[in-house]
Amino acid sequence: MSQTRFDEDELTLVAAYAARTREETIDILKGTLDVLEDTKEDVSDEEMILLLSSTIEKLQQVEDDYFYSLDLREYLNNIKEDDDEN
Numbered sequence: 001m002s003q004t005r006f007d008e009d010e011l012t013l014v015a016a017y018a019a020r021t022r023e024e025t026i027d028i029l030k031g032t033l034d035v036l037e038d039t040k041e042d043v044s045d046e047e048m049i050l051l052l053s054s055t056i057e058k059l060q061q062v063e064d065d066y067f068y069s070l071d072l073r074e075y076l077n078n079i080k081e082d083d084d085e086n
Contacts, residue, residue, distance in 0.1 A: 004062050008075070010055040015075035022059060022067035029056050 006014065017032065019025045033052040036045055059067065 004058050004066070006055070006058055006070075009051055010058065011070065011072065012075040012079060013051060013055050014059070014070065015072035016079055018072055022062070022064050025067075026056055026059050029059070 013029070014025065017025060017028045019028055029052055033049065033056065036049055036052065040046060040049065
C-alpha cells in the first residue's frame with residue numbers, strides 16, 4: 001500500500017483546522033465543507049471545496065499514527081506569515 005501524500009495546501013488546511021484527533025479534524029473539515037457548499041459564491045469557493053474534499057478523503061485513508069506524526073507547525077507559521085502580510 002502506498003503512503004498517502006498531502007500537498008502543501010492540504011497540510012496548511014489540516015494545520016488550520018487540526019483538532020485533538022484525526023476523526024475530530026475530519027468532522028470539523030466536513031462541517032466547513034457543508035457550510036461552504038451551501039454558501040458558495042464564486043470560483044475561489046469551488047476551489048476551496050475541492051481542496052477540502054481531497055483533504056478529507058486523504059485524512060480518512062491514513063492511520064492515526066500517521067496523522068499524529070505530521071509536523072504541522074511549519075504550516076501554521078505559513079498561515080501567520082500570510083496574515084502578517086495583509
